[in-house]
Amino acid sequence: MTSPDESRIDPAVVATLYLDYADELRAFLVGVLRDRDAAGEALQATFTKAMEAGHTARRETLKGWLFRVAYNEAMALRRRQKIHAKSLEKLGWHRTREQETPDDNVSRGETISKVRAALDVLSEEQKEVVRLRIYEEMTFAAIAECLDLPLGTVLTRMRLALKKLQREVHEDETGT
């Protein structure tokens, strides 16, 4: 895993780590930072740190190590740029398709096809709540008011829909 001088991780290992985990790490960083540019910056810093200090992590824990480094980088970046307050004002982080790389599109295309199949499993009521919450960006309270439903019903529909979506999309990874 390490280079002959034992001071640095083998760059080939870092490249493999990038291929295996970059998409998931980027999604995690986007979820924390709510800003795609900042997430990209934190991802770059994470792999820079992997090059410098990856040899200190055990191979079986490398994924967890990368996520922890990514989390620390995200928190440091948030403190530096104070982007948290900005993100609370506007949550437009998932509409930056033009900034994505071709690799992003390929990996996302697979997820999209899975989600398309998963949406067919949902009831019409669940689909409506999913659309209003995720695409229309309405709060749960606003959805409840719009559909004239109790808030608890809206939350339950969303929760059931999310469970089905996650199961359909990630069943290969979890082996279920």
Added chain:
Amino acid sequence: MKLEPETTWSPQDELEWTAFRYIANELPEADAAAFERQLADDQSAREAVARCVQVTHAVVALEEARSPVCLPAGPEGDRRRQRRWAVAAVVIAAAAVCCAFWVGAEFAQRDRDEPGSQVVQDDPPKPVNPGLGAVDPSAVIATWLNFDADALDSGLSPEWEEPVKSSSRSAPVADGSFNWVIAAVDDAPLAVPVPPVPGKTAKEPN
């Protein structure tokens, strides 16, 4: 009202739900801070966040593909407001066009109805070329009636062979009978030879 079925939630389900509410800004501030502290140590929580983001991206992409018009990103309710504004803009534009037509029709009707707006010819129109003011229109008509192309070609018309007597700006044609045409172009006073009118004696121009 349709009730959702009772569901039991596993710890993993709870984690996924918390992660979704975290990325959707639907967690209370204290809960969000607690979840962020959990993210520092809990790898399953980090992966749950990543999964929620990936699913969210995919749903948005699918919805954008289904929608014929993709409106720009905005906070909650922005798209609905933008749709309402678009409809309002179309209605206002249509109303403006109708108003413009109505106002135009009103003015046109007023112009037709007003007495002052009708053309009243108190005086005969003045000739554009002052030099032509001296020409008797009947003489012009008579000239054309007597016009003989063959005679013009052969130069046998005795009246037309008379030289131009009082033209300071001689016409480029030898025949003085066409000086009034050239004068009209030249915009200069001109002595026009009046051809003989049948039944009348030709007069010398002034």
